[in-house]
Amino acid sequence: MNTLLYIAGFVAVMATLMTITRSNPVHALLYLIVSLLSVALVFFILGAPFIAALEIIIYAGAVMVLFVFVVIMLNTGRAAMEQEKQWLNPALWVGPASLSAVLLGELVYVFGSGDSVIKPVVMSTPAQVGAALLGPYLLGVELASMLLLAGLVAAFHLGRRESAVDGKEGSA
Amino acid sequence: MSVISLNIGLILAATLFSIGLTGVLIRRNIIFILMSVEIMLNAAGLAFVAGGARWGSPDGQVMFIFILAVAAAEVSVGLALVLLMFRKFGSLDADLIGKTGADRDAGEIT
Numbered sequence: 001m002n003t004l005l006y007i008a009g010f011v012a013v014m015a016t017l018m019t020i021t022r023s024n025p026v027h028a029l030l031y032l033i034v035s036l037l038s039v040a041l042v043f044f045i046l047g048a049p050f051i052a053a054l055e056i057i058i059y060a061g062a063v064m065v066l067f068v069f070v071v072i073m074l075n076t077g078r079a080a081m082e083q084e085k086q087w088l089n090p091a092l093w094v095g096p097a098s099l100s101a102v103l104l105g106e107l108v109y110v111f112g113s114g115d116s117v118i119k120p121v122v123m124s125t126p127a128q129v130g131a132a133l134l135g136p137y138l139l140g141v142e143l144a145s146m147l148l149l150a151g152l153v154a155a156f157h158l159g160r161r162e163s164a165v166d167g168k169e170g171s172a
Numbered sequence: 173m174s175v176i177s178l179n180i181g182l183i184l185a186a187t188l189f190s191i192g193l194t195g196v197l198i199r200r201n202i203i204f205i206l207m208s209v210e211i212m213l214n215a216a217g218l219a220f221v222a223g224g225a226r227w228g229s230p231d232g233q234v235m236f237i238f239i240l241a242v243a244a245a246e247v248s249v250g251l252a253l254v255l256l257m258f259r260k261f262g263s264l265d266a267d268l269i270g271k272t273g274a275d276r277d278a279g280e281i282t
Binding site: 001002005006009012013016017019020025028029032035036039042043045046047048050051054055058059062063066067070071073074076080084087088092093096097099100101103104107108111112114119121122124128129131132133137140144147148150151152154155158159 | 176177178179180181182184186189190192193194195198200201204207208210214218224225228229230231234237238240242243244248251254256258
């Protein structure tokens with residue numbers, strides 16, 4: 001099980017690295033989907049099968065498909081990819097990347113220096129998660145529903161006004 | 173049940189978060205910035221689930237579901253703004269939008 005965890009983690013890190021360095025947005029999205037699928041496997045190994053399913057259905061399914069549709073709709077073309085390659089020169093990314101590497105080193109030191117917790121995995125079933133979600137966390141669920149409604153209204157408003165303007169321009 | 177080292181989950185979350193942070197800092201294309209924010213949110217959720225596995229309670233998974241809701245709302249509004257921005261400016265450059273009208277015109281001429 002540990003070997004499986006290491007392999008899934010390695011694939012996740014590699015795919016995420018590829019995601020942030022690609023110049024073609026579609027390639028980056030496909031690498032991000034690979035990364036999310038391997039993180040779902042990590043969730044499964046950590047004893048959270050319900051979260052693994054949600055990760056695949058909502059993240060790798062819904063959110064990434066939304067990204068893919070937007071990239072297809074924008075259709076920026078080859079010139080934008082060339083420009084993207086120009087923006088990725090080492091002079092621009094060495095500074096921020098080294099700062100992030102320092103942060104990563106500190107975090108790994110903190111997590112690695114404590115006594116390593118090696119214990120059997122306790123699987124939380126979907127029934128337990130649901131009972132906790134609708135029990136002590138009911139207020140959070142209500143707040144999340146309001147947040148999602150606000151997101152829906154905002155996305156609808158932003159998309160609709162622009163299309164109305166386009167319609168006027170088209171008729172004029 | 174199998175026995176695993178639970179620090180690995182936290183270290184993986186820290187690694188993914190750092191990569192996402194690097195992506196936010198180094199990219200100028202707004203779509204890549206949004207994707208990196210998704211990576212960071214996912215890494216935060218992984219840390220919650222690893223913590224929940226450490227204590228054997230479903231609370232970490234409940235927090236992951238909340239993070240999922242926040243990410244879904246964020247990405248829907250963010251992508252609507254990206255579409256609006258691309259129609260208005262014809263570009264996905266995040267730096268271009270930060271400039272005022274005069275600066276932008278000057279930048280295009282030179």
